[in-house]
Amino acid sequence: MNPSQTNDPADAALDEYESVVAFFHARVECEHEAKDLTQETFRRYLKYSRNTSVQHSRGLIFQIARNLLVDRSRQNTRSDLPLVDIEAVGSELYEKEASPQVALQSREYLQFARRVIATLPERCREVFILSRFANLSYREIAIKLGISQSTVEKHMIRAIRVCKVAKDTMQD
Numbered sequence: 001m002n003p004s005q006t007n008d009p010a011d012a013a014l015d016e017y018e019s020v021v022a023f024f025h026a027r028v029e030c031e032h033e034a035k036d037l038t039q040e041t042f043r044r045y046l047k048y049s050r051n052t053s054v055q056h057s058r059g060l061i062f063q064i065a066r067n068l069l070v071d072r073s074r075q076n077t078r079s080d081l082p083l084v085d086i087e088a089v090g091s092e093l094y095e096k097e098a099s100p101q102v103a104l105q106s107r108e109y110l111q112f113a114r115r116v117i118a119t120l121p122e123r124c125r126e127v128f129i130l131s132r133f134a135n136l137s138y139r140e141i142a143i144k145l146g147i148s149q150s151t152v153e154k155h156m157i158r159a160i161r162v163c164k165v166a167k168d169t170m171q172d
Contacts (some may be wrong), residue, residue: 007048013042020065027069032121037072041065067132070121116166120159127152128159 020041024034041064045057054060117125126145130136131152138156142149 008059009046009054012049012054013045013061014063016058017042023065024069025063026075028072030118030122032119036121037065037068041068044068110172113163116163117159120162123134123147124155124159127155131156 017038020038021034024037025031028034028037041061044064045061048054048060048064049057117128120128121146127141129139130144131138136144138149138152141152145152
């Protein structure tokens with residue numbers, strides 16, 4: 001029996017897990033976000049399949065995945081977040097330095113910081129960038145993103161923790 005045509009929706013979900021993660025990872029280029037989207041795909045799939053007989057699980061799973069990408073794209077397009085050019089912010093920092101060695105270290109640190117920030121889940125990354133690069137208060141961020149100030153604080157705690165661990169790892 002083809003695994004994507006099994007009667008147990010959970011079995012079909014398990015069979016397709018790695019494929020769906022790879023599908024998202026190729027499109028969002030962030031492992032954490034790919035896994036978040038995969039989890040949401042399977043949550044929706046399992047909810048739907050509880051009430052409806054599914055003939056082609058794989059097709060349904062990937063249709064849900066594509067729909068999530070469309071929703072994500074629409075959400076990002078509607079967002080009126082300021083576009084913060086982290087590279088420009090970083091270049092301001094190292095252009096003020098006289099020493100070429102310091103400028104090189106600053107560029108390397110900036111590239112490292114960009115990689116670390118890219119690993120944050122999407123909402124956490126948005127909160128962090130708005131706070132640290134757009135200089136918005138937690139209250140302003142909460143209003144702009146339509147979330148509570150407490151949620152903003154939790155995202156910042158997570159982002160700062162990830163940055164600290166990455167920095168500590170870099171220094172080892």
